[in-house]
Amino acid sequence: MRIGNIDLGARPLLLAPMEDVTDIGFRLLCRRLGAAMVYSEFVNCDALVRLVKQSMKKLEVCDEERPVAIQIYGKDPATMADAARIVVEQARPDVLDINFGCPVKKIATKGAGAGLLQDPPRLLAIARAVVDAVGDSVPVTAKTRLGWDHEHKIIVSLAEQLQDCGISALTIHGRTRSQLYTDTADWTLIGEVRRNPRMRIPIIGNGDIHSIGEAEAAFDRYGVDGVMIGRATFGQPWVFSRQELTTRQKVDILKEQVLTSVQRLGEYSGILHSRRHLAASPLFKGIPDFRQTRIAMLRADTVDSLFEIIEKTYAMIA
Numbered sequence: 001m002r003i004g005n006i007d008l009g010a011r012p013l014l015l016a017p018m019e020d021v022t023d024i025g026f027r028l029l030c031r032r033l034g035a036a037m038v039y040s041e042f043v044n045c046d047a048l049v050r051l052v053k054q055s056m057k058k059l060e061v062c063d064e065e066r067p068v069a070i071q072i073y074g075k076d077p078a079t080m081a082d083a084a085r086i087v088v089e090q091a092r093p094d095v096l097d098i099n100f101g102c103p104v105k106k107i108a109t110k111g112a113g114a115g116l117l118q119d120p121p122r123l124l125a126i127a128r129a130v131v132d133a134v135g136d137s138v139p140v141t142a143k144t145r146l147g148w149d150h151e152h153k154i155i156v157s158l159a160e161q162l163q164d165c166g167i168s169a170l171t172i173h174g175r176t177r178s179q180l181y182t183d184t185a186d187w188t189l190i191g192e193v194r195r196n197p198r199m200r201i202p203i204i205g206n207g208d209i210h211s212i213g214e215a216e217a218a219f220d221r222y223g224v225d226g227v228m229i230g231r232a233t234f235g236q237p238w239v240f241s242r243q244e245l246t247t248r249q250k251v252d253i254l255k256e257q258v259l260t261s262v263q264r265l266g267e268y269s270g271i272l273h274s275r276r277h278l279a280a281s282p283l284f285k286g287i288p289d290f291r292q293t294r295i296a297m298l299r300a301d302t303v304d305s306l307f308e309i310i311e312k313t314y315a316m317i318a
């Protein structure tokens with residue numbers, strides 16, 4: 001699959017953009033473990049044009065993680081265009097992605113993210129404005145959902161229109177905005193977009209992929225060009241790896257992840273940031289009589305005490 005000049009190889013697996021999750025450390029780890037491309041969390045365009053420090057910090061990328069996409073969101077075409085120029089100048093990302101899929105109330109009901117699915121002319125105006133703003137410097141891609149709700153699944157025609165705006169690849173999460181994260185992702189319309197003879201740009205499918213096996217099945221069944229994985233990376237960034245890792249290697253990866261967060265955020269905040277991954281990791285599921293140890297693991301507030309518990313757990317599962 002190619003996005004602009006970037007060759008992502010055959011059947012690429014991509015790390016989904018996730019707020020407060022896909023920071024530089026996590027992106028690097030996922031790249032090393034087999035993700036073909038990684039995405040930043042979404043960054044608000046209004047904050048970018050005001051050069052708000054916290055948002056500018058989200059534009060940090062490093063060469064080892066390339067190809068990397070930076071994702072932006074907002075509702076005003078001119079502000080999105082200005083923000084896009086800032087992103088390109090600051091981060092020189094390999095891809096600039098636009099968020100048309102965020103279902104969160106404070107974003108979608110204010111006309112940004114998936115809210116734009118209720119206003120396709122504005123959504124397309126944003127796509128055009130961003131494509132025009134960055135010119136040939138970087139491919140612009142978009143990520144969206146099937147539509148606003150069950151009665152308005154507009155993705156098949158919207159995909160064509162986005163392509164006509166100059167969008168270079170489209171990621172589709174197989175849910176509507178109304179579904180939020182309920183039900184299971186429906187990939188049939190993603191397949192329909194892919195099979196549309198008018199479509200030339202790569203289509204990346206997203207939603208409820210938990211393993212390489214499920215990703216391969218999605219490639220076979222729906223003909224997508226790429227598969228994007230989000231929540232299944234929590235506590236198992238090796239989900240991208242086509243090689244079988246030992247339990248020891250997996251434990252070491254989780255420890256490395258904790259240390260990277262601690263380096264970036266300080267000891268306590270770094271551990272807090274890692275807890276979501278430790279809590280979700282399949283490594284620590286289904287261990288007999290584990291409840292107390294698990295509670296202690298998720299309460300540990302120093303690296304030494306946390307690692308001691310992780311090693312004790314390793315001894316139980318090795």
Ligand SMILES: Cc1cc2nc3c(=O)[nH]c(=O)nc-3n(C[C@H](O)[C@H](O)[C@H](O)COP(=O)(O)O)c2cc1C
Pocket residue numbers: 016017018019020021040041042071099101102143173206207208209228229230231232
């Ligand atoms: C914690 C969290 C944060 C997310 N943040 C973003 C985001 O910043 N931008 C975006 O396009 N999608 C975001 N998403 C949606 C994911 O990219 C993805 O579309 C969704 O989780 C479905 O894929 P999955 O079933 O593989 O998790 C987020 C999802 C989660 C769980």
